Amino acid sequence: MNSQPADYEPTRHRDRGTWLVEFTGRVLVVCPRCGGRALVVPLPGVAAPKYFSELLFQPRRLACADCGVVANWMAEERDGGLVGAVPGTEDPFFRRPLWLQTRCAGRNLWAYNEAHVAALADYVGARLRERRASPTRSMFARLPAWMKTAEHREGVLAGLATLTALAQLSAPADRSDAAYERGDGPRHHGSLYFRGRPY
Numbered sequence: 001m002n003s004q005p006a007d008y009e010p011t012r013h014r015d016r017g018t019w020l021v022e023f024t025g026r027v028l029v030v031c032p033r034c035g036g037r038a039l040v041v042p043l044p045g046v047a048a049p050k051y052f053s054e055l056l057f058q059p060r061r062l063a064c065a066d067c068g069v070v071a072n073w074m075a076e077e078r079d080g081g082l083v084g085a086v087p088g089t090e091d092p093f094f095r096r097p098l099w100l101q102t103r104c105a106g107r108n109l110w111a112y113n114e115a116h117v118a119a120l121a122d123y124v125g126a127r128l129r130e131r132r133a134s135p136t137r138s139m140f141a142r143l144p145a146w147m148k149t150a151e152h153r154e155g156v157l158a159g160l161a162t163l164t165a166l167a168q169l170s171a172p173a174d175r176s177d178a179a180y181e182r183g184d185g186p187r188h189h190g191s192l193y194f195r196g197r198p199y
């Protein structure tokens with residue numbers, strides 16, 4: 001009767017310890033000049049990091065294909081060390097509003113990039129969630145409660161589908177109504193620890 005392989009469990013989610021930082025290698029942001037979609041990526045020529053945590057210290061470049069604006073970011077030096085970026089609800093490097101934002105269940109649903117959206121959809125769509133990873137680092141363990149409830153499952157999945165569609169758009173006129181708000185993320189620079197409730 002059951003033709004599915006034994007390990008086919010579409011509704012089961014296993015947290016392998018995915019960390020929000022993993023998605024900071026590519027961040028879609030609102031362009032500071034034209035209001036379209038710009039991209040924040042490691043500076044060309046920078047070696048791939050050995051550890052995900054290094055992503056918070058690697059030089060970045062913001063570039064907009066629409067208007068041509070380019071900006072660079074370097075980690076600040078302080079007391080002989082580098083001060084890394086802090087992941088939050090804005091772009092962690094240039095502090096630009098994220099391009100991938102939409103209103104959902106009265107809250108703001110956001111993501112750094114397409115892979116981030118897909119990872120969230122896998123988690124939110126699962127009926128059974130296995131938690132094995134450290135709750136202090138795990139992106140999924142740190143998700144706000146409203147995103148985890150069965151009541152909001154369909155709404156959040158619809159919101160994530162909206163973000164997937166937004167990722168394909170880049171014109172200033174395509175900017176999400178939710179991508180204007182600022183100041184809802186951690187404002188603190190200079191700490192290596194998460195503040196607030198980024199996910």
Ligand SMILES: [Zn+2]
Nearest residue numbers: 031034064067
């Ligand atoms: Zn632009």
